Amino acid sequence: MSKPSHILVIRLSAMGDVAMTVPVLHILTQTYPELKITILSRPFFKPFFEGIPNLNFLEADVYGEHKRFGLIKLAKEAQELGIEAVADLHNLIRSKIITKFLKFKGLKTATIDKGRAEKKALIAAEGENISQLKTTHQRYADVFEKLGFPIDLKQFTPPARKRLSPKLNGLIGVEPKKLIGIAPFAAYESKMYPLGLMAEVIRELDRSEKFRIFLFGGGKKEIKQLQQLENPFANVTNVAGKLSFEEELALISNLDLMLSMDSGNGHLAAMYGVPVVTLWGVTHPYAGFVPFNQPESNQLVADRKMYPLIPTSVYGNKFPKGYDDAMKTILPEMVVSKIKETLL
CATH class of the missing domain: 3.40.50.2000 (Glycogen Phosphorylase B;)
Structure with missing residues:
Protein backbone atom coordinates (compact mmCIF):
# COMPACT_ATOMS: atom_id res chain seq x y z
CA MET A 1 0.00 0.00 0.00
CA SER A 2 1.41 3.41 -1.01
CA LYS A 3 2.14 6.06 1.57
CA PRO A 4 -0.47 8.78 2.04
CA SER A 5 0.42 12.08 0.41
CA HIS A 6 -1.88 14.24 2.58
CA ILE A 7 -2.31 13.80 6.36
CA LEU A 8 -4.89 15.37 8.65
CA VAL A 9 -3.24 16.16 12.00
CA ILE A 10 -5.62 16.67 14.94
CA ARG A 11 -4.52 18.53 18.07
CA LEU A 12 -7.26 20.71 19.54
CA SER A 13 -6.02 21.98 22.93
CA ALA A 14 -4.48 23.13 25.24
CA MET A 15 -1.99 25.79 24.16
CA GLY A 16 1.15 24.04 25.38
CA ASP A 17 0.10 20.73 23.83
CA VAL A 18 -0.59 22.39 20.49
CA ALA A 19 2.70 24.30 20.62
CA MET A 20 4.54 21.00 21.15
CA THR A 21 3.32 19.80 17.75
CA VAL A 22 5.09 22.66 15.95
CA PRO A 23 8.74 21.50 16.06
CA VAL A 24 7.60 17.96 15.23
CA LEU A 25 5.72 19.21 12.16
CA HIS A 26 8.73 21.30 11.11
CA ILE A 27 10.89 18.16 11.18
CA LEU A 28 8.21 16.10 9.42
CA THR A 29 7.88 18.54 6.52
CA GLN A 30 11.67 18.99 6.28
CA THR A 31 12.12 15.22 6.15
CA TYR A 32 9.28 14.63 3.68
CA PRO A 33 9.02 17.82 1.57
CA GLU A 34 6.38 16.35 -0.75
CA LEU A 35 4.03 15.50 2.11
CA LYS A 36 1.01 17.74 2.53
CA ILE A 37 -0.34 18.46 6.04
CA THR A 38 -3.68 19.84 7.18
CA ILE A 39 -3.64 20.72 10.87
CA LEU A 40 -7.03 20.70 12.62
CA SER A 41 -7.04 22.94 15.67
CA ARG A 42 -8.66 25.96 17.30
CA PRO A 43 -8.51 29.20 15.28
CA PHE A 44 -6.54 30.95 18.04
CA PHE A 45 -3.57 28.66 17.41
CA LYS A 46 -3.31 29.29 13.67
CA PRO A 47 -0.31 31.67 14.02
CA PHE A 48 1.77 28.80 15.48
CA PHE A 49 1.96 27.12 12.10
CA GLU A 50 2.94 30.03 9.87
CA GLY A 51 5.99 29.25 7.80
CA ILE A 52 5.66 25.46 7.83
CA PRO A 53 5.78 24.38 4.17
CA ASN A 54 2.91 22.41 2.61
CA LEU A 55 0.72 23.00 5.66
CA ASN A 56 -2.91 24.12 5.61
CA PHE A 57 -4.96 25.04 8.67
CA LEU A 58 -8.51 23.80 9.25
CA GLU A 59 -10.38 25.66 11.96
CA ALA A 60 -12.32 23.68 14.57
CA ASP A 61 -15.17 25.64 16.16
CA VAL A 62 -15.88 22.97 18.78
CA TYR A 63 -18.14 25.21 20.89
CA GLY A 64 -20.18 26.47 17.95
CA GLU A 65 -20.51 25.17 14.40
CA HIS A 66 -18.62 21.93 15.11
CA LYS A 67 -20.19 21.10 18.46
CA ARG A 68 -21.47 17.51 18.92
CA PHE A 69 -22.80 16.33 15.53
CA GLY A 70 -20.90 19.23 13.97
CA LEU A 71 -17.80 17.08 14.43
CA ILE A 72 -19.03 14.86 11.60
CA LYS A 73 -19.42 17.95 9.44
CA LEU A 74 -15.86 18.88 10.34
CA ALA A 75 -14.64 15.41 9.39
CA LYS A 76 -16.38 15.72 6.03
CA GLU A 77 -14.76 19.13 5.49
CA ALA A 78 -11.38 17.51 6.08
CA GLN A 79 -12.21 14.67 3.71
CA GLU A 80 -13.17 17.14 0.98
CA LEU A 81 -9.64 18.59 1.20
CA GLY A 82 -8.32 15.28 -0.14
CA ILE A 83 -6.72 13.90 3.02
CA GLU A 84 -5.60 10.27 2.82
CA ALA A 85 -4.68 9.58 6.46
CA VAL A 86 -5.33 10.87 9.98
CA ALA A 87 -2.81 11.49 12.76
CA ASP A 88 -4.78 11.90 15.99
CA LEU A 89 -2.41 13.66 18.40
CA HIS A 90 -5.29 14.50 20.76
CA ASN A 91 -6.89 11.15 21.67
CA LEU A 92 -9.92 12.52 23.47
CA ILE A 93 -13.59 12.23 22.60
CA ARG A 94 -13.76 14.93 19.90
CA SER A 95 -10.74 13.68 17.98
CA LYS A 96 -11.84 10.08 18.42
CA ILE A 97 -15.19 10.82 16.79
CA ILE A 98 -13.50 12.49 13.80
CA THR A 99 -10.88 9.75 13.50
CA LYS A 100 -13.38 6.89 13.70
CA PHE A 101 -15.63 8.50 11.08
CA LEU A 102 -12.70 8.91 8.67
CA LYS A 103 -11.44 5.40 9.38
CA PHE A 104 -14.91 4.09 8.50
CA LYS A 105 -14.56 6.00 5.20
CA GLY A 106 -11.44 3.97 4.45
CA LEU A 107 -8.68 6.33 5.53
CA LYS A 108 -5.58 5.09 7.34
CA THR A 109 -5.45 6.38 10.92
CA ALA A 110 -3.00 6.44 13.82
CA THR A 111 -3.60 7.73 17.35
CA ILE A 112 -1.21 8.94 20.02
CA ASP A 113 -0.44 6.67 22.97
CA LYS A 114 -0.44 9.20 25.80
CA GLY A 115 1.20 6.73 28.16
CA ARG A 116 -1.52 7.10 30.76
CA ALA A 117 -0.53 3.86 32.53
CA GLU A 118 3.14 4.87 32.71
CA LYS A 119 2.24 8.33 34.00
CA LYS A 120 -0.07 6.84 36.60
CA ALA A 121 2.75 4.54 37.71
CA LEU A 122 5.14 7.51 37.88
CA ILE A 123 2.84 9.26 40.35
CA ALA A 124 2.08 6.06 42.28
CA ALA A 125 5.83 5.54 42.84
CA GLU A 126 5.71 8.43 45.36
CA GLY A 127 9.10 9.66 44.26
CA GLU A 128 10.97 6.35 44.56
CA ASN A 129 13.14 5.12 41.70
CA ILE A 130 11.43 7.33 39.15
CA SER A 131 12.80 7.50 35.61
CA GLN A 132 12.27 9.50 32.44
CA LEU A 133 9.15 8.66 30.44
CA LYS A 134 8.86 9.11 26.70
CA THR A 135 8.47 12.79 25.81
CA THR A 136 5.25 14.14 24.35
CA HIS A 137 7.22 15.17 21.25
CA GLN A 138 8.37 11.57 20.75
CA ARG A 139 4.81 10.34 21.26
CA TYR A 140 3.73 12.69 18.46
CA ALA A 141 6.58 11.42 16.27
CA ASP A 142 5.51 7.82 16.93
CA VAL A 143 2.10 8.56 15.38
CA PHE A 144 3.70 9.66 12.13
CA GLU A 145 5.93 6.60 12.12
CA LYS A 146 2.80 4.42 12.30
CA LEU A 147 1.63 6.16 9.13
CA GLY A 148 4.94 5.39 7.40
CA PHE A 149 6.84 8.59 8.15
CA PRO A 150 9.56 8.03 10.75
CA ILE A 151 11.39 11.18 11.83
CA ASP A 152 14.45 12.01 13.90
CA LEU A 153 13.68 14.71 16.47
CA LYS A 154 17.35 15.64 16.62
CA GLN A 155 17.09 16.99 13.07
CA PHE A 156 15.39 20.23 14.10
CA THR A 157 16.19 23.47 12.34
CA PRO A 158 14.51 26.35 14.22
CA PRO A 159 12.37 28.64 12.07
CA ALA A 160 13.57 32.15 11.39
CA ARG A 161 12.80 34.76 14.01
CA LYS A 162 9.68 36.72 13.21
CA ARG A 163 9.99 40.27 11.94
CA LEU A 164 9.67 42.89 14.68
CA SER A 165 7.18 45.69 14.15
CA PRO A 166 8.10 49.31 15.02
CA LYS A 167 5.99 48.88 18.16
CA LEU A 168 8.02 45.86 19.30
CA ASN A 169 11.30 47.52 18.37
Missing part, protein backbone atom coordinates in the same frame (compact mmCIF):
# COMPACT_ATOMS: atom_id res chain seq x y z
CA GLY A 170 10.23 50.44 20.51
CA LEU A 171 9.64 48.11 23.49
CA ILE A 172 13.02 46.46 23.03
CA GLY A 173 14.97 49.69 22.64
CA VAL A 174 18.38 50.21 21.09
CA GLU A 175 20.67 49.20 23.95
CA PRO A 176 22.55 45.94 23.26
CA LYS A 177 21.00 43.86 26.02
CA LYS A 178 19.99 40.20 26.13
CA LEU A 179 16.22 39.76 25.92
CA ILE A 180 14.58 37.62 28.61
CA GLY A 181 10.93 36.61 28.78
CA ILE A 182 9.46 35.67 32.16
CA ALA A 183 6.13 33.84 32.37
CA PRO A 184 5.46 33.36 36.11
CA PHE A 185 1.98 31.85 35.91
CA ALA A 186 0.63 28.31 35.43
CA ALA A 187 -2.72 26.53 35.53
CA TYR A 188 -2.23 25.56 39.19
CA GLU A 189 -0.53 27.49 41.99
CA SER A 190 1.49 24.40 42.88
CA LYS A 191 3.35 24.95 39.59
CA MET A 192 3.92 28.69 40.14
CA TYR A 193 7.07 30.25 41.52
CA PRO A 194 6.04 32.62 44.36
CA LEU A 195 5.87 36.17 43.00
CA GLY A 196 7.91 37.47 45.93
CA LEU A 197 10.77 35.18 44.96
CA MET A 198 10.32 36.02 41.30
CA ALA A 199 10.68 39.70 42.22
CA GLU A 200 14.06 38.82 43.76
CA VAL A 201 15.11 37.11 40.53
CA ILE A 202 14.03 40.14 38.51
CA ARG A 203 15.76 42.55 40.90
CA GLU A 204 19.08 40.79 40.46
CA LEU A 205 18.74 40.60 36.67
CA ASP A 206 17.63 44.22 36.44
CA ARG A 207 20.50 45.43 38.61
CA SER A 208 23.08 43.92 36.28
CA GLU A 209 21.97 46.27 33.44
CA LYS A 210 22.72 43.43 30.99
CA PHE A 211 19.15 42.29 30.33
CA ARG A 212 15.84 43.60 28.96
CA ILE A 213 13.02 41.69 30.63
CA PHE A 214 9.47 41.13 29.37
CA LEU A 215 6.68 39.75 31.57
CA PHE A 216 4.06 37.48 29.98
CA GLY A 217 0.63 36.46 31.26
CA GLY A 218 -3.07 36.97 30.70
CA GLY A 219 -6.33 37.75 32.48
CA LYS A 220 -7.16 40.80 34.61
CA LYS A 221 -5.75 39.41 37.84
CA GLU A 222 -2.48 38.32 36.26
CA ILE A 223 -2.06 41.62 34.41
CA LYS A 224 -2.48 43.55 37.66
CA GLN A 225 0.08 41.34 39.39
CA LEU A 226 2.54 41.76 36.53
CA GLN A 227 2.12 45.55 36.61
CA GLN A 228 3.09 45.50 40.28
CA LEU A 229 6.05 43.28 39.44
CA GLU A 230 7.16 45.64 36.67
CA ASN A 231 6.91 48.97 38.51
CA PRO A 232 10.11 49.01 40.61
CA PHE A 233 12.44 48.09 37.76
CA ALA A 234 13.97 50.13 34.93
CA ASN A 235 14.63 47.24 32.53
CA VAL A 236 11.32 45.39 32.93
CA THR A 237 8.22 45.67 30.75
CA ASN A 238 4.90 43.93 31.30
CA VAL A 239 3.51 43.07 27.85
CA ALA A 240 0.40 41.22 29.10
CA GLY A 241 -2.72 42.83 27.70
CA LYS A 242 -0.67 45.21 25.54
CA LEU A 243 0.12 43.04 22.54
CA SER A 244 -1.89 40.92 20.13
CA PHE A 245 -1.15 37.19 20.20
CA GLU A 246 0.75 37.51 16.92
CA GLU A 247 2.86 40.31 18.43
CA GLU A 248 3.56 38.19 21.52
CA LEU A 249 4.76 35.34 19.32
CA ALA A 250 6.99 37.69 17.33
CA LEU A 251 8.54 39.01 20.54
CA ILE A 252 8.99 35.50 21.97
CA SER A 253 10.72 34.35 18.78
CA ASN A 254 13.29 37.13 19.25
CA LEU A 255 14.07 36.40 22.90
CA ASP A 256 17.46 35.16 24.02
CA LEU A 257 15.87 33.14 26.85
CA MET A 258 12.47 32.34 28.36
CA LEU A 259 12.01 31.66 32.10
CA SER A 260 8.82 29.65 32.45
CA MET A 261 6.89 27.41 34.73
CA ASP A 262 5.71 23.95 33.61
CA SER A 263 3.29 25.76 31.31
CA GLY A 264 2.54 26.91 27.78
CA ASN A 265 4.93 29.86 27.39
CA GLY A 266 7.95 27.59 27.69
CA HIS A 267 6.65 25.55 24.77
CA LEU A 268 5.99 28.69 22.72
CA ALA A 269 9.61 29.78 23.12
CA ALA A 270 10.99 26.30 22.46
CA MET A 271 9.16 25.99 19.15
CA TYR A 272 11.31 28.92 17.92
CA GLY A 273 14.52 27.35 19.25
CA VAL A 274 14.78 29.83 22.14
CA PRO A 275 16.56 28.48 25.27
CA VAL A 276 14.06 27.84 28.07
CA VAL A 277 14.73 27.58 31.79
CA THR A 278 11.81 25.81 33.45
CA LEU A 279 10.88 25.81 37.14
CA TRP A 280 9.13 22.68 38.45
CA GLY A 281 7.04 22.43 41.62
CA VAL A 282 4.95 19.32 42.32
CA THR A 283 5.27 18.17 38.70
CA HIS A 284 8.49 16.80 37.24
CA PRO A 285 10.35 16.75 33.90
CA TYR A 286 10.19 12.95 33.83
CA ALA A 287 6.48 13.03 32.93
CA GLY A 288 7.45 14.07 29.40
CA PHE A 289 6.49 17.74 29.17
CA VAL A 290 9.92 19.39 29.02
CA PRO A 291 9.97 22.13 26.33
CA PHE A 292 11.38 20.87 23.05
CA ASN A 293 15.12 20.33 22.73
CA GLN A 294 15.92 21.78 26.17
CA PRO A 295 18.70 20.19 28.27
CA GLU A 296 18.05 18.53 31.60
CA SER A 297 20.30 21.13 33.22
CA ASN A 298 17.73 23.82 32.33
CA GLN A 299 15.06 22.07 34.41
CA LEU A 300 15.18 23.45 37.97
CA VAL A 301 13.27 21.07 40.21
CA ALA A 302 12.01 21.56 43.79
CA ASP A 303 14.10 19.91 46.54
CA ARG A 304 13.00 16.26 46.53
CA LYS A 305 14.74 15.58 49.84
CA MET A 306 12.31 17.99 51.50
CA TYR A 307 9.43 16.96 49.23
CA PRO A 308 10.17 13.30 48.44
CA LEU A 309 6.76 12.45 46.93
CA ILE A 310 7.33 14.65 43.87
CA PRO A 311 5.91 14.23 41.28
CA THR A 312 2.56 14.20 43.05
CA SER A 313 0.58 14.58 39.83
CA VAL A 314 1.17 14.92 36.11
CA TYR A 315 -0.58 18.30 35.77
CA GLY A 316 -0.06 19.83 39.22
CA ASN A 317 -3.66 19.54 40.36
CA LYS A 318 -3.03 17.06 43.19
CA PHE A 319 -0.52 17.22 46.03
CA PRO A 320 -0.30 16.44 49.77
CA LYS A 321 -0.68 19.11 52.42
CA GLY A 322 2.30 21.42 52.51
CA TYR A 323 3.54 20.57 49.05
CA ASP A 324 2.21 23.83 47.64
CA ASP A 325 5.38 25.38 49.12
CA ALA A 326 7.74 23.06 47.23
CA MET A 327 8.68 25.77 44.71
CA LYS A 328 10.20 27.86 47.51
CA THR A 329 13.14 25.45 47.62
CA ILE A 330 14.29 26.73 44.23
CA LEU A 331 16.21 29.74 45.48
CA PRO A 332 16.29 32.98 43.46
CA GLU A 333 20.09 32.84 43.26
CA MET A 334 19.81 29.39 41.64
CA VAL A 335 17.50 30.80 38.97
CA VAL A 336 19.68 33.86 38.31
CA SER A 337 22.80 31.69 38.15
CA LYS A 338 21.24 29.38 35.56
CA ILE A 339 20.10 32.33 33.42
CA LYS A 340 23.51 33.98 33.50
CA GLU A 341 25.23 30.64 32.81
CA THR A 342 23.04 30.21 29.74
CA LEU A 343 23.35 33.74 28.37
CA LEU A 344 26.70 35.20 29.39
